[in-house]
Amino acid sequence: MLQTRPDLGAPTPYTFPKPRRLTVGGGTVVAIDVPGQAFAAVRLVHHAGGATEPHESMGVAALTNEALEDGVQGNSSLPPALERHGAEWVSRVTWDSFVTGVDAPVNRLRAATALLAEAVRTPALRDEDVLRRRDQILERFWLDASVPSTLATRAVGGQLFTGRYATPLSGAPEALKKVTPQAVRDFHASSIAAAAGTLVVVGDLTGVDLEELGSAVFGDAAAAPAPDRTPPEPAPGELPRVVVLDRPGSVQSALLMAHRAPSRPEVDLPRADGISDVLGGMFTSRLNLELRERLGYTYGAGCRFDLRRDSGVFLISTQVDTQTTAHSLTASLAETERLQREGVTEGELSAVRESNTVGLPVSYSTARSLAGALVEMVVHDLPEDHIDRLRAGFEALTADDLAEAARRYLRPEEMVTVIAGDAASLEGPLSEAGAGPVTVRDPETLWS
Amino acid sequence: MTTNGAARRVDQFTLENGLRLVTAPASTPQVAAVNLWYGVGSRFEVPGRTGFAHLFEHLMFQGSGNVAKGEHFDAVERLGGDINASTSTDRTNYYETVPEHALDLVLWLEADRMATLREGMTQEVLDNQRDVVKNERRQRYDNQPYGTALERILRLAYPEGHPYHHATIGSMADLDDADLDYVLDFHKRHYGPDNAVLTIVSNLDPQDVRERVERHFGAIPARPEAAEAPDAALAGLIGGPVAEHAVETVPAPGVFLGYRVAPYGERDFDVMHLASAVLGQGQGSRLYRRLVLERGLAADDGGAAADLLPFRYTPSLMLVNMIAREGVSGDELEAAMIEEIGTLAEGVSDEELERARAVLERDHMQSLSHPSGLADAIGSCTQLFGDPELAFTWPQRWSTVTAEDVVDLAKRLLVPENRLSVRFDPEPVGEPAA
Numbered sequence: 001m002l003q004t005r006p007d008l009g010a011p012t013p014y015t016f017p018k019p020r021r022l023t024v025g026g027g028t029v030v031a032i033d034v035p036g037q038a039f040a041a042v043r044l045v046h047h048a049g050g051a052t053e054p055h056e057s058m059g060v061a062a063l064t065n066e067a068l069e070d071g072v073q074g075n076s077s078l079p080p081a082l083e084r085h086g087a088e089w090v091s092r093v094t095w096d097s098f099v100t101g102v103d104a105p106v107n108r109l110r111a112a113t114a115l116l117a118e119a120v121r122t123p124a125l126r127d128e129d130v131l132r133r134r135d136q137i138l139e140r141f142w143l144d145a146s147v148p149s150t151l152a153t154r155a156v157g158g159q160l161f162t163g164r165y166a167t168p169l170s171g172a173p174e175a176l177k178k179v180t181p182q183a184v185r186d187f188h189a190s191s192i193a194a195a196a197g198t199l200v201v202v203g204d205l206t207g208v209d210l211e212e213l214g215s216a217v218f219g220d221a222a223a224a225p226a227p228d229r230t231p232p233e234p235a236p237g238e239l240p241r242v243v244v245l246d247r248p249g250s251v252q253s254a255l256l257m258a259h260r261a262p263s264r265p266e267v268d269l270p271r272a273d274g275i276s277d278v279l280g281g282m283f284t285s286r287l288n289l290e291l292r293e294r295l296g297y298t299y300g301a302g303c304r305f306d307l308r309r310d311s312g313v314f315l316i317s318t319q320v321d322t323q324t325t326a327h328s329l330t331a332s333l334a335e336t337e338r339l340q341r342e343g344v345t346e347g348e349l350s351a352v353r354e355s356n357t358v359g360l361p362v363s364y365s366t367a368r369s370l371a372g373a374l375v376e377m378v379v380h381d382l383p384e385d386h387i388d389r390l391r392a393g394f395e396a397l398t399a400d401d402l403a404e405a406a407r408r409y410l411r412p413e414e415m416v417t418v419i420a421g422d423a424a425s426l427e428g429p430l431s432e433a434g435a436g437p438v439t440v441r442d443p444e445t446l447w448s
Numbered sequence: 449m450t451t452n453g454a455a456r457r458v459d460q461f462t463l464e465n466g467l468r469l470v471t472a473p474a475s476t477p478q479v480a481a482v483n484l485w486y487g488v489g490s491r492f493e494v495p496g497r498t499g500f501a502h503l504f505e506h507l508m509f510q511g512s513g514n515v516a517k518g519e520h521f522d523a524v525e526r527l528g529g530d531i532n533a534s535t536s537t538d539r540t541n542y543y544e545t546v547p548e549h550a551l552d553l554v555l556w557l558e559a560d561r562m563a564t565l566r567e568g569m570t571q572e573v574l575d576n577q578r579d580v581v582k583n584e585r586r587q588r589y590d591n592q593p594y595g596t597a598l599e600r601i602l603r604l605a606y607p608e609g610h611p612y613h614h615a616t617i618g619s620m621a622d623l624d625d626a627d628l629d630y631v632l633d634f635h636k637r638h639y640g641p642d643n644a645v646l647t648i649v650s651n652l653d654p655q656d657v658r659e660r661v662e663r664h665f666g667a668i669p670a671r672p673e674a675a676e677a678p679d680a681a682l683a684g685l686i687g688g689p690v691a692e693h694a695v696e697t698v699p700a701p702g703v704f705l706g707y708r709v710a711p712y713g714e715r716d717f718d719v720m721h722l723a724s725a726v727l728g729q730g731q732g733s734r735l736y737r738r739l740v741l742e743r744g745l746a747a748d749d750g751g752a753a754a755d756l757l758p759f760r761y762t763p764s765l766m767l768v769n770m771i772a773r774e775g776v777s778g779d780e781l782e783a784a785m786i787e788e789i790g791t792l793a794e795g796v797s798d799e800e801l802e803r804a805r806a807v808l809e810r811d812h813m814q815s816l817s818h819p820s821g822l823a824d825a826i827g828s829c830t831q832l833f834g835d836p837e838l839a840f841t842w843p844q845r846w847s848t849v850t851a852e853d854v855v856d857l858a859k860r861l862l863v864p865e866n867r868l869s870v871r872f873d874p875e876p877v878g879e880p881a882a
Contacts, residue, residue: 002563003664005514006552012478014547036475039817069731076741079751080732083803086810105813132741136748139700139774143747146593146699249697252583252591283521283531293518296579299587319587351526359528361478361547366818 011358016387019374024214026223027196030378032370033205040109040203041371043090043101044120044217045378047226048191050169051095051308057183058164059171062093063134064184064192068100068119070129078119087112095169095308097379098192103368106203110213117217121193130181138173148254148420149319151245151443156258158446159243159416160313163232172447195224200374202367226381229310234260240415240436242329245443246423253325253421254317257332259414261305261312264380270393271405272305274352278344278402279303279336279410280316282355286335287316295331297324305409309380314410322422326429329417333435336412343403352402356394360387458826458836459654461661465670466642469661470826470836471654474819480551480650481819483543484558485827488638490618491537491611491680491761496625499581499618502535503626504634506577508542509533513564517573520557527553530820535616538760539831545820548650552660558646559664562639566632574631578623585617593698594872597769600692601706604868605765611678612762640671647827647836649819680762682708685866693871700747701778702872703785705768707861712758713833718845719853720861721756724766725804726796726854727789728754732803738788739770745781746770760832766861778873786867792858796851809843816840 020031053061069089071078079089087104100120104112145151158166167175196218201210239259261267273281280287280303287301301318316336320328344352364370364387377386415435419426423440431438461469474481490501511517524531529546544554561568589595599615606613646665648657686708710716728735731751739746739753746753749770757765768789772781815821816839829838 002514002559002667003556006556008553009549011547011549014478034476037817039813076731076736079730080803083730083732083807083810086806086813088810088814103814105810132744133748136740139747143593143699143771146697148591250591252586282525284518284525289518292580293576296576297583299580299584319583319591321583321586351522354526355528357528358547358550361476362527362529362545365474365476365479365545368818 014360016360016364016373016385017370019384020210021384022210022214024211025196025218026221027199027214027218029199029201029210029214030374031201031205031210032374034202034367034370035204035206037203037367038106039103039367040106040201041101041103041367042109042113042116043099043200043371043375044116044197045200045375046098046192046195046197047096047224047379048098048195049094049096051164051229051310052227053164053187055164057179057187058167059176060179060183060187061098062170063130063137063176063179064188065091065093065098065100066133066137067125067130067184068123070124070126070133072118072122072124074124074126074129078115081115082112085112093169097375099375106208109203109208113213114216117219120217121219121221123188125181125185125188127181130184134176134179137170138176141170141173145443148247148250148252149317152254152256152418152420155243155245155418155446156256156313156315156416158235159237159418160235160258160260161232161311162235165232165311166235167447174448194221196221198378200371200378202371202374226309231263231310238437240413240417242417242419242430242433242435242438244423244426244430244438244440245418245420245446246440247420247443248422248424250420250422251322252319253322253419253426254319255325255328256418257316257329257415258418259314259411259416261307261314261409263311264307264309267305267307267312268405269390270356270397271401272409273356274394274397274402275339275405275409276303276305277352277355278348279339282351284351286339287318287332290331290335291318291320291328295324297321297328301332322425325419325421325426326433329430329435330433333412333415336410340406340410343406344399346399349397349399349402353394353397357391360391460836461658463641463662463666465666465668467665468645468830469658470645470647470830471657472647472649472822472826474649474651475817476819477651478548479545479819480548480648480652481543481545481823482551482554482558483541483647483820483823483827485539485541485645485831486639487643487831488540488675489536489538490614490616491678492638492675493611493614493618495609496622497630498614498622499616500622500626500630500634501540502616502618503578503581503623504631505533505535505540506581507569507573507631508561508565510573510577511568512561513567514560515557515568523553523557537612537616541824541827543820543824548652551648551650551652555660555664559668562641562644562665563668565635565639569628569631571628574626574628578626582620582623585620589617594702596694597702597704597870597872600694600870601704601765601767601868604690604692604870605686605706605708606682606762610682611680612759637671637675641665641668642670643674645827645830647823647830649823677761682762686868687865688867689864689869691869691871693873695873695875698872698874700774700874701772701781703770703772703778703782704870705785705789706868707766707866708763709756709766709861710764711762712760712764716857717756717758717764719849719857720766721808722801722804722846722849723792723854723858724754724756725807726800727792728752728768730803730807734791735768735770735785735788739784743784745773745776745784747773778871782869782871789862792862793855796854798851801851801854805846808846812843
C-alpha cells in the first residue's frame with residue numbers, strides 16, 4: 001500500500017551563519033567556521049573588475065588574472081605547486097570584482113594560502129608569459145565563440161551599451177592585441193598588489209589562525225575602497241530590434257533577448273529576482289513550461305538579471321530548433337507581456353517566497369557557496385546579515401509587488417534579440433515576428 | 449579501513465523487496481540529499497532502440513499515479529531544492545537536495561514514480577519529451593563544434609552490436625521510433641526496488657530515516673524477474689590503429705585519441721587513472737607543459753587533456769583530447785600527442801606520480817565535500833561494487849600504485865594496436881557547410 005502525499009511540517013528557521021570579521025593591517029578577514037568541512041574555500045576580493053579598467057587596455061583585468069597563474073617563477077608555476085598540496089587555484093574576474101583564491105584541505109590551508117599570497121603580491125609577470133597567455137586568450141576567443149550560445153552572449157553588450165560594457169569582459173580580439181605586458185604589470189601594481197582587499201575563509205577553522213592568514217595575504221598593502229563609476233550610455237539603434245549572427249547550416253538557433261535594467265543598488269532584489277523566477281528562473285517557470293514542456297521546441301529556456309554596481313541587464317535565453325526560432329521569439333515576448341498584464345498566480349507567488357526562503361540550507365550547504373555569498377557581500381558593500389534581510393524581503397512579497405515588478409523591470413518594448421543561427425532560414429520568418437527590424441551580421445566582423 | 453571519520457557512520461539496510469538503503473551524515477545542517485541509483489543504463493539498449501534509457505529518464509518527470517506532469521520539479525523547486533537526473537551507460541540516477549523537513553515528500557515522489565509511473569504515461573507525454581530530447585541532442589551534439597566526438601569514439605572502440613558501441617543520447621531515427629508499449633515495458637523490466645540503491649545524506653537519525661524509507665518504499669513489489677544484462681565481455685586491444693576523420697564546421701583542428709583500458713573498479717583501471725593524471729590533468733601534467741607551454745601546439749585547456757571514461761561492465765577508455773593552435777595542423781598536433789603519450793612507457797618520476805595522486809585525491813575529496821556529491825559517490829560504490837564505504841576509502845587505491853606499475857601498463861596499453869583516433873578538421877576556406 002502506497003502512502004498518501006505527506007504534509008510537510010514547518011521548516012526549521014534558517015539563519016545565515018554570522019561571519020567572524022577582523023581587521024589585519026590594511027585588509028579585512030571575513031570567515032565562517034563550518035565544523036567538519038575538511039575542504040576550505042579561500043577567496044581574496046579586490047574591486048578591480050572589468051568595468052574599472054582603462055579603455056585603452058580592455059581585457060587587462062582578465063589577462064592579469066590569468067597571468068597570475070604563472071606564479072613567482074613564471075611558466076605556469078603556480079597550479080603545480082598548489083596541486084602538490086591537494087589544493088586548487090580558483091580565480092575570476094567579473095565587471096565589479098577581481099577574485100583570486102584557493103580551495104584546499106584545511107590541514108594544508110596555511111601552505112596553500114602562502115602560495116596565494118606570493119602569487120598575488122609578487123608574481124613574475126614576465127613578458128613571455130603574459131604574451132603566451134594573451135595569444136591563448138585571443139585564439140580561445142574564437143574557439144569559445146564557435147559555441148552558438150557563447151557567441152550570442154558575447155554580442156549582447158555591444159547592442160545595449162556604449163563604453164566598456166560594449167566589449168566582452170575578457171576583451172575583444174583587436175583591442176586585446178594592444179594590451180602589452182607592461183600594461184598588465186601597471187594594472188597589477190596599482191589595482192592588485194597595492195590594494196589589500198578582503199580575505200574570505202570558509203571551512204572547519206579549528207586550529208586555523210585567521211590573523212596569521214590575513215597577515216600573509218595582505219602584507220603591507222593599503223586599504224582601497226571601490227572606485228567611483230559613471231553609469232554607461234545606451235547603444236544607438238531602434239528598439240526593439242533583431243540581430244542575426246549568421247552561422248550557416250546551424251540546426252539550432254541560440255536566442256538571447258536582452259534589455260537594460262537598473263543597477264544592483266537601485267533594484268529591489270526580492271521583487272526583481274522574484275519576477276525573474278516566475279518568468280524563467282526555474283524549471284517550472286513560464287518560459288520553460290511553454291517552450292519545452294508544451295511546445296517541445298527546446299531542451300530548456302530561462303531568464304535572469306545580470307546586475308552590476310552601475311547598470312544592469314535582463315536576459316532571456318534558449319536554444320531552439322531552426323524552424324521554430326521565430327515562434328520561440330514571439331512566444332517568449334507573449335509570455336513576458338502576459339506577465340505584465342495579468343501578474344502572477346498565488347501558486348507562483350508561494351513558489352517564489354518558499355524557494356528563496358526555506359531552500360537556504362540547500363543553497364548554503366557547501367564551503368564554496370558560503371564563500372560565494374561572502375564575496376558578493378564584499379563586492380557590493382552589503383551588511384553581514386544580507387542573506388537574512390533578503391529572506392525577510394522574500395517572505396514579505398505580495399502578488400501586487402510582483403505584478404508591479406513585472407511592469408517596472410521587464411521591458412519587452414526595448415528588447416534587443418540576438419540570434420546565432422542560420423540567417424538564410426531565419427531572416428524571413430523573423431522579419432514578420434514583430435520584434436523590430438532584422439539585421440544580419442557576420443560574427444567575424446563584430447569585434448574587428 | 450577508513451580514511452575519514454564519517455565512514456564509520458555509514459549505515460546500510462536492505463528492505464525485503466530488495467531496495468538497498470545507505471545513510472550518511474551531512475557536513476552542514478538542515479539539509480537532506482537523496483540519490484536513487486537504478487541499475488539500468490544505455491548498455492541495456494539494443495540496436496534500433498538507442499537513446500531509450502535516457503528518453504525514459506525524461507519520462508520519469510512526466511507524472512505517475514498520484515503525481516502530475518512536472519510536479520517533481522515544482523515540488524522541489526518551491527522548496528528551494530535541487531533536482532535532476534542523469535543517464536550513463538551503466539546506470540540512471542535521480543537526485544534531490546532539499547531542506548531536511550521535506551525528506552518525506554521527496555521519498556514519496558520517488559516511491560510514486562517507482563511504483564506507478566505506468567499509470568501516468570500517455571502518447572502525448574511521450575511525443576513532447578521525444579521532441580525535447582531531440583533538441584537536447586541538437587544542443588549538445590549536432591550544433592556543437594566537436595559535439596559528435598563521443599559517438600565517433602564509441603563506434604571505433606567497441607564493435608558493432610556491442611552494448612557500448614553507441615552513445616547514451618541515441619540516434620534521431622531511433623528516438624522517432626520509440627513507442628508507448630516499449631516505454632511501459634521498460635519500466636516494468638528495470639524500475640523495481642530490487643534494482644535500486646537509495647542513498648540519503650542528512651543529519652537525521654539513521655533509524656528514523658530507515659523507518660521513513662520502509663514506510664514509503666516497503667510496499668512496492670520487487671520485479672518478477674531481473675532484466676538480463678547484455679553480454680559486454682570484450683578481450684584484448686582495440687585492434688588499431690583505427691581512425692575516423694571529419695571535415696566540418698569547427699574553429700580549429702581537434703584531436704581525440706582513445707585507448708582501451710581495464711573496467712572501472714579493477715586495479716589496472718586505477719593505474720591508468722594515475723597515468724592519465726600524469727599525462728593530462730592539471731597544469732603540472734606532461735601534455736600541458738610540453739604541448740601548451742613549451743611547444744605552443746595546443747590551445748590552453750587549463751590542464752584537462754586526459755581522463756578515463758569509466759565503464760563497469762566492459763573495458764573503459766582512456767581519452768586524450770586537444771585542440772590545435774593557429775597555424776598548427778591536425779597532423780602535427782596528433783603526432784605530438786602520440787609522441788608525448790609514448791613517453792609514459794619510458795618512465796615516470798616519483799614526483800610526477802605524487803602530483804597525480806594529489807590531483808585525483810583532491811577531485812575525489814571535493815566531490816565528497818557537499819551532501820549531493822557524497823550521496824552520489826555512495827550510491828555509485830554501492831550499486832557498482834556493493835560497498836558504500838569505498839566512497840571514503842577510494843584514494844587508498846592510488847596509494848599503492850608505483851611508477852613501475854604505470855610504466856608497465858603504459859607499455860602494454862598505450863600502443864598503436866590499442867589506439868583509436870577521431871580527427872576534426874575545419875572545412876577549407878570558401879567551402880561552406882552543406
